[in-house]
Amino acid sequence: METPITFREAGGALFEGFPAGVAAGFTTRDLVPDPLPPRDGLRALAEALGAPNAETVTARQVHGRGVVVLAEPAAWGFDTRAGEADALLTDRRGRLLAVASADCVPILLADVTGTFVAAVHAGWRGTVARLLDAVLDLLAERGVAAGDLVAAFGPSIARDNYPVGPEVAAALDKAFRGVPLPPGARAQGLGDRTLLDVTAYNRALLLARGVPKQRIGEASLCTFDRADLFPSYRRDGPKCGRIFTGIVKR
Numbered sequence: 375m376e377t378p379i380t381f382r383e384a385g386g387a388l389f390e391g392f393p394a395g396v397a398a399g400f401t402t403r404d405l406v407p408d409p410l411p412p413r414d415g416l417r418a419l420a421e422a423l424g425a426p427n428a429e430t431v432t433a434r435q436v437h438g439r440g441v442v443v444l445a446e447p448a449a450w451g452f453d454t455r456a457g458e459a460d461a462l463l464t465d466r467r468g469r470l471l472a473v474a475s476a477d478c479v480p481i482l483l484a485d486v487t488g489t490f491v492a493a494v495h496a497g498w499r500g501t502v503a504r505l506l507d508a509v510l511d512l513l514a515e516r517g518v519a520a521g522d523l524v525a526a527f528g529p530s531i532a533r534d535n536y537p538v539g540p541e542v543a544a545a546l547d548k549a550f551r552g553v554p555l556p557p558g559a560r561a562q563g564l565g566d567r568t569l570l571d572v573t574a575y576n577r578a579l580l581l582a583r584g585v586p587k588q589r590i591g592e593a594s595l596c597t598f599d600r601a602d603l604f605p606s607y608r609r610d611g612p613k614c615g616r617i618f619t620g621i622v623k624r
Contacts, residue, residue: 379526379591386422389526391591392621393488397423400480400528400593400619402603408615412474413453415618420470425622427451428470433459435474437499439508444469461494461509464623465516472620476607477536477597479572480528480619483509485518486589491621496576498542502549506579520584525591528619529604532596533561533571536608543568550575553582 379391386405389398405422406415416430429448433440433456440459448468456462462471473480473495481494492509494500510520543560559574573592580590597604597617605614 379524379589381526381591381593386419387593388422389482389591392484392524392526393486396484396488396491396621396623397425398482398484398526398621399423401617404603406615406618408605410615412616412618415616416453416470416472416620419472419618419620420622423470423620423622423624425468425470425624428468428622428624429454430470430472430620431456431462431464432472432474433457433462435460435495437497439500439503439505441505441508441512443512444471460496460500460505461492463490463492463509463512465490467623470620470622472618474616474618475528475530475597476605476610476614476616477531479530479576480617481506481576482526482528482619482621483513484524484621485513486522486524488623490516490518491623493619493621496572498538498546498570498572501572501575502545504549504579506576507583510583520580521586523580523585524589525580525585527573527577527590527592529593529595529597529600529617530573531598531606531608533558533569533574535596535598536570536572537563537567538570540566540568542570546570546575550578553578
């Protein structure tokens with residue numbers, strides 16, 4: 375499968391290029407105005423993805439390395455909280471896996487046969503913990519090679535709007551030693567600040583693990599800059615709304 379991953383805005387934003395039977399996308403303010411209860415936002419995303427009766431599954435995100443694997447049949451029409459985790463993985467139809475974000479990096483994965491799908495929430499802490507490695511390892515245990523994956527990055531804060539302290543830069547240096555990074559993954563900010571592109575780090579990890587470049591897509595939309603479309607924690611503060619990014623086998 376060599377179809378490039380792209381997206382189009384249509385009452386939210388829908389990714390194109392995923393395997394047949396798999397739908398993926400993310401919410402915008404057009405689809406989920408602030409404030410809107412999370413359940414309503416998830417149901418709106420399910421409907422936009424053509425799976426209005428799907429079970430919606432989220433987790434209590436803790437910026438860690440935990441992955442929940444959902445192997446039981448989907449509970450159609452229910453909204454499920456899967457415990458503490460920052461990634462969800464399933465091979466079952468009718469289950470929408472969703473992560474919530476407001477600057478962090480949402481990542482959606484599927485294998486080319488459409489058998490397994492995953493949703494990942496990668497802030498800088500999850501990136502340092504190499505959460506994607508944990509997801510790819512679980513897929514490998516189930517016979518899915520990284521070379522057979524399709525990936526899409528949802529909206530997140532852009533590098534030039536994301537200054538971090540020296541301790542964050544040092545932690546990433548240690549965690550990504552040996553992983554080839556693009557030159558633009560970081561830049562010098564004011565004083566001791568480093569401007570960080572968290573998407574670039576996770577994309578580099580996918581490439582290093584063997585996910586083909588042509589099967590990785592990015593929304594390339596900055597949550598901080600696009601107040602018309604998205605909430606942003608750095609711009610709006612902790613009471614801001616959330617973007618839901620999800621994937622479902624219909």
